[in-house]
Amino acid sequence: MLNALLENRFAVIAVILFGIGFVNVMMQFNLLKKVVGFNIMDSAVFLFLASLGYVGGRGAPIVTEGVVDASLYINPIPSGLVLTGIVVSVSVTAFSLALIVRIYKKYGTIELDELLERVKKEED
């Protein structure tokens, strides 16, 4: 079992990072650290996906002149999927940070417990 763990090291580390990011998103009181946890989760998923495309001993998928032999290059498909994902991840981060800036302007704090108290006080 230890051998399988060491062989699939990328996937195991990706899963542990996903768990760490998930714990941050659920249990952090500071909104900015929640956003950082969300980004860690995203990066973990990308690491997992891109490690599926690697084939040992082959090179980057840039077809050099004339050498059109598919057994010399790695699988290009997971790489393309992750490229889309990285850009979407930064868009979501930018939007959440804009929301945090507006919350701060209205309520003066970004800690979750104080924020909920102030919202409740405002509703009364």
Place this chain on the structure above:
Amino acid sequence: MTVLEYILLAGLLICAITAPFFRRLLVTVIVYSTFSLMMAVLWTLLQSPDLAITEAGVGAGVSGMLFFLALKKINELKGTSDE
């Protein structure tokens, strides 16, 4: 190369575990940028140069810059008043 992979993966774990523990949010953002840099080197080791360029530009560059700008707007750049 496997040694470098192990070092980078261990570094990723250390950065992710310690990033949310700091009181100053500036340090959290800097540790997150280091995390992103190590990811960029890992993409190169996995033979995907497109991902490496994009992650280096976007993760440490654009995302880090957005975090710093947000920190300036919420007045958290200076930490506690004892410093």
Place this chain on the structure above:
Amino acid sequence: MSEPHGKKSLGERFVSWVNGDGETKDRTLFVMECRMPRPPCRREEEHRKLEKRRVKKFLGWYPLAAGLICVALVAILVSVVLAMPLFGHPDNPTNNEVPTYYLEHTEEDTGAVNAVTGMILTYRGFDTLGESCVLFMAVTSVMILLWQDVKNTDEHDLQKLAREEEIKRKNPDVVLQYAAKVLTPFIFLFALYILFYGEESPGGGFSGGTVLGGGLILYSCAFGFGRIHTFFNSRIFNFLRLCGLLLYAGLYGYYTFTGANGLGDPLVSAFGGLSLPIDFAVGMVVASTVYGFYAMFTRGEL
């Protein structure tokens, strides 16, 4: 009330409806006018009190349940990972005939030597079109949240902004300006190289667009917004964004339409493959997105 409406032509009525002339003013933004006083930086005792309160709350039911769920999730996922096929083996189920086809036929179908760029722009072009739409929507939503013009900013913030710009103009940051003067031409050149050479070497639309946006951010940060408005103001920004997305949609629609119906495509053979114009469109959208984020967060307007 009805005669002035009847006297306006249809075009004028449409324009005034789009501008929102007849609507009542949005009251929610007026909450910003009753401003809270700026909270002082927390002192050490307050931090310690806060942490003690949080540790007491930590043993409530929500954190314990959250911790248990996370540990269970990680355990299930690790046991699944142990049953996966080995990493880097050529006989994995993901290496079937699809990547073989892509690697062998990329050069003749798309004109791109870089298999990843050729694949995401032509074979899997819908995904990239959806992602460009996501970028477009992200900048639009950040603009909705953070736009500051005369109508929704109170006097205090306007004066503070004017004061900060005055200070920045009087004492420019010499190190930053000198470094920007030396580096910006190379950054732009390198960004255009990555963008246009993305078919032969690693790179392509996203990386090139990001570096281009980064160059614009450096220029705008070092020399102020007045200097960058000479060649990149808000009309050019909106034009670039819209033009990039429409160009991509139009070209890719033409490409799939002619391919599906078996018509000849003179446009594609003129360019030697459709990757280059689509790359350029994606680069424009990404660059304007990145610069738009910076401008919105710093100043509230472009």
